[in-house]
Amino acid sequence: MSEFAFTIGILTLSDKGARGEREDLSGQVIREMIAPIGKVTHYKVVPDDLDTIVETLVEWVDRDEVDLILTTGGTGLSPRDVTPEATARILDWEIPGMAEAMRVASMQKTPHAMLSRAKVGVRRRSMVINLPGSPKGVRENLEVVMPALGHGLSKLKGDPSDCAQ
Structure with missing residues (x-):
């Protein structure tokens, strides 16, 4: 696989981050960890707002055809945590095994x-993965799915090779 095989978007969901009151450390961790499989072409910090998240995800997939979108934040139980709902609205199907x-690893x-x-799921030929909001949580969760990401993205992009070796 070439160094920049896939296009990647990082979408940070944070009311404080969107207001400039918090540095996006989680997005930085994602950028560092994901470098071996692709190039970050899209990056944005937006508030925890359902419609804004949906609009951004749809734009990045449908218009820009980003291969992989990694969100960070908004996956818990706080009233403003709406990332899973926004993601569910745009997905064609889920990949429950990754989530x-x-x-399991985090527990x-x-x-x-x-x-x-x-x-975690797919819209068209793009994969969307929700990650926690903390840098530690991002690192621990992304480490779990990294071994399968390249293969999964290749298959989404139409790789016809057999999966069995």
Whole structure:
């Protein structure tokens, strides 16, 4: 796989971040970790607003054809945590195994992981992955799915090779 095989979007959901009151450390962690599989072509910090999140996801997938969108924030139980709902509205189908794997691995570190409502799925030929809002949570969850990302994205893009080796 070439160095910049996939286009990647990082969408940070944070009311404080959108107002400039908080530095986006989670987005930085994503950028560093994802570098081996692609190039970040889209980056945005928006408030925890359902319509804004939906509009951004649809624009990045339908207009810009971004291969992978990683969201950070808004996956918990706070009233403003609407990332899973926004993601569910735009997905054609879910990839439950990836979200389940992140929760299982995280639960070995904290019981609070069972409160995550993160979703992973596909719209058209783009994958969307919801990650937690903390840099530590982002790192731990992204480490879980990284081994399968390249293969999954290649298949979404039409790779005809057999999966079995």
